[in-house]
Amino acid sequence: MNVVLTIYRIISGITLIYGAYYVIMGVLGLILEKKNKKKLKKIDKNNHFAIIVPARNEEAVVGNLVDSLNNLNYNKKDYDVYVVVNNTTDNTKNVAEAHGAFAIDCTNPVKTKADVLCFAFDYLKNKKKIDAYIIFDADNVVHPDYLIHMNDALNNGYRVASGFRDAKNPSDSWISASYTIFYYIQNLFFCRSRMGFGGNATITGTGFMIKKDIIDDDGFNTYTLTEDMEFTGQCALKGEKIYYAEKAITYDEYPVKFGTSWKQRKRWSVGNLQCMRIYVIDLVKNFMKKGNIPMLDMAFNFCGIMAQVVIYLNLGMFRIANFIEGNHFIEQDYFSWIFGILIQIILPVITIIWLKKDLKPLWKGILLFPLFIFSWLPINIICLFKKDIKWEEIKHDRSIKLEDIN
Numbered sequence: 001m002n003v004v005l006t007i008y009r010i011i012s013g014i015t016l017i018y019g020a021y022y023v024i025m026g027v028l029g030l031i032l033e034k035k036n037k038k039k040l041k042k043i044d045k046n047n048h049f050a051i052i053v054p055a056r057n058e059e060a061v062v063g064n065l066v067d068s069l070n071n072l073n074y075n076k077k078d079y080d081v082y083v084v085v086n087n088t089t090d091n092t093k094n095v096a097e098a099h100g101a102f103a104i105d106c107t108n109p110v111k112t113k114a115d116v117l118c119f120a121f122d123y124l125k126n127k128k129k130i131d132a133y134i135i136f137d138a139d140n141v142v143h144p145d146y147l148i149h150m151n152d153a154l155n156n157g158y159r160v161a162s163g164f165r166d167a168k169n170p171s172d173s174w175i176s177a178s179y180t181i182f183y184y185i186q187n188l189f190f191c192r193s194r195m196g197f198g199g200n201a202t203i204t205g206t207g208f209m210i211k212k213d214i215i216d217d218d219g220f221n222t223y224t225l226t227e228d229m230e231f232t233g234q235c236a237l238k239g240e241k242i243y244y245a246e247k248a249i250t251y252d253e254y255p256v257k258f259g260t261s262w263k264q265r266k267r268w269s270v271g272n273l274q275c276m277r278i279y280v281i282d283l284v285k286n287f288m289k290k291g292n293i294p295m296l297d298m299a300f301n302f303c304g305i306m307a308q309v310v311i312y313l314n315l316g317m318f319r320i321a322n323f324i325e326g327n328h329f330i331e332q333d334y335f336s337w338i339f340g341i342l343i344q345i346i347l348p349v350i351t352i353i354w355l356k357k358d359l360k361p362l363w364k365g366i367l368l369f370p371l372f373i374f375s376w377l378p379i380n381i382i383c384l385f386k387k388d389i390k391w392e393e394i395k396h397d398r399s400i401k402l403e404d405i406n
Contacts, residue, residue, distance in 0.1 A: 067402075168253045171364075345367065
């Protein structure tokens, strides 16, 4: 029992440091962000954007995205919309063209979204008028001022920027509400807080900008199932700043059913583990040499899957040892579980209020958010041993227009 207790205490100490890092960085970042926030200079220059939309069997939603892009408060001559169609069996291409986008057939083999993006970047590389790329998913709709804020970021010297990820369908189910809360927490504690101490925002799949020079010089060399997190890690290694353009809002469609969410989150977990294996050692080594906080940040992020599994296995090992010794469930156990659940309910409430969002449509997600987070544990354990998970299509069929979102 003494050996088990010693191991438990060592692992608990390590995981406590891991958790404390996020608490300190999140809270400190928000304090510093309010104190040190700098307004971007208003520069009278319109950059030209190529908006890229990878699309596969998205006929139900792509028209709404293109309509919202056509209505941006930005000179129509200064951006173009390219819907890159791959492996489609429906009418996605015709719908995109009917709504005014340029539809392009991806002729390269496609295993991941990154493959489609690489094809698009190669297709557009000789168009000299393009200053930067914007990436959206086909199920998105976009706030009218989106390009104004990305243009400001670009004019102020930021070559990569991530916007605010909001929800199209927060009240559809407890799953979609939980996703909404999850990304609100990302927006506040992994993007906004990082701006407070000069860190990097996190790219979360959609609604982000990359200056064309970066792609022309270095390409888009991602190899995992989570190209967004991988690219964020690559930016950290290169010292490339990622700006958080909070007012550049993208509305995303989130899964409604648990089965769909399970499938999507498995892909995320595998991609995160792939990034951990490829990048963590380099990130830590470079942090030790340069002291660059985004490097440490991404090393910790990529270890998140392993950290959750280790924490729960450590707790399980200690409980089993206690049970064998005859020390059954005790009062401290009840307190620990209740406290943990309350924290996972209180944090979403604080985040939603801080971001000035409405609590009412998210009440199911607030109450069941601990279940949403805990359900990641079996996903992560499976993904530790099943490394051949492939990209799978996530069906989007909620035809929600921008004007339908409150």
